[in-house]
Amino acid sequence: MTEAPTAPAPTQSPGPHLTIEPNILYFGTPVVLLSTENADGTANLAPMSSAWALGRTVVLGLGAAGQTAVNLAQRPDLVINLPGPALWRAVERLAPLTGRDPVPAAKAGQFRYEPAKFAAAGLTPAPAELVRPPRVAECPLQLEARAGRVRPAQDESFVIVEADVLRVHAAAELVVPGTDHVDPARWQPLIYNFRHYFGLGAELGHTFRSETAS
């Protein structure tokens, strides 16, 4: 008689846990660079990492006092640019900057006003096709989008933006030839992990719905 297959043993638990009060909960999410349009028609560019996709909608969590949130409430076009790990220093050059003038009180001391964010980061604007703000030429994935909803979060110092993706641009070398699939073996996001930058480790496996498994 053959035995019924047993479930594999769970991996070992990590040991005792501590109750802690961290002041941030950035537990490892991809960095995106949001291009938006300022009131004078110039572009703002801001790094953020509270972004995730629901079908063709990308949900973004933004500080309400930042220029990006102000722009999206008034001019809903944006580009969600995804940098790879090699761009972390350019992302970090943007980190202490805001496009908001004057600098909001909550940012005073740590941030400075910078109207020319692309130049400050050493990144290149490239025209978008369906929206007004530019794409970031160096980013391998660029999502042209429009904010459908911008609303206060439960904590009113943040806003939640629901952005509808209108067009996806993917660097040709990332696309599985002859398909619309991004090759996960080639695309590498830049991960923000408790305020430190990481790339991805080696692949562990894939879900049953993968369309790109070899």
Ligand SMILES: Cc1cc2nc3c(=O)[nH]c(=O)nc-3n(C[C@H](O)[C@H](O)[C@H](O)COP(=O)(O)O)c2cc1C
């Ligand atoms: C890697 C990284 C991730 C960040 N993630 C977020 C985020 O998810 N939401 C947010 O509001 N700010 C985030 N920030 C902070 C903004 O970039 C910062 O507030 C910036 O001044 C916003 O620019 P703006 O005022 O021109 O929009 C992040 C910064 C870095 C460097």
